[in-house]
């Protein structure tokens with residue numbers, strides 16, 4: 001189905017720019033072993049109830065490291081594709097129901113990174129131990145179900161577990177990380193997996209020493225690095241590497 005989607009909401013990226021960023025996000029997530037062949041990122045078209053999401057590519061066996069804007073489809077919050085020739089992913093309802101529940105969320109990354117999944121299998125919480133991962137200082141709840149999020153009811157349940165947090169682990173399955181932008185959600189998902197790996201490494205060395213709560217401000221550890229700088233410094237660098 002084809003329709004023209006007006007991108008002129010006045011703020012945020014237009015549809016073409018957003019498709020390009022989904023492609024870059026996908027390439028970064030593949031390189032970091034967060035996704036492939038399963039997993040997908042999405043972004044809300046600013047000011048609309050439409051979402052750009054990586055299309056369902058499994059049947060084509062295309063290397064996701066070569067994802068381009070044509071691999072992205074536009075869907076509504078019922079999960080119906082309104083632009084694009086591919087299907088939306090089976091777990092699209094994780095995205096749609098988080099967008100419904102969280103007007104502040106502009107992007108959702110769903111991935112299956114191994115070190116984060118290990119935490120979902122235990123009662124050991126992810127701790128704010130690394131200065132590039134303090135966005136998650138208020139904790140990452142675990143959704144105690146391993147089923148595919150393939151209907152709206154299951155999507156709503158994930159959104160409820162996520163609550164107001166920046167991310168949620170899905171037991172024995174993966175995670176969903178949210179952000180105001182595709183750049184922020186992508187960078188945050190990568191850093192959460194890196195932090196999970198660091199925590200496992202550190203716990204192998206001895207008793208864990210988390211960053212003092214008093215050193216955690218509302219955004220990041222250091223006042224000298226704004227959320228904007230944190231996001232775009234890493235996004236720009238990684239985007240350069242994968243394109």
Ligand SMILES: [Zn+2]
Pocket residue numbers: 038039091110111112173174
């Ligand atoms: Zn999944």
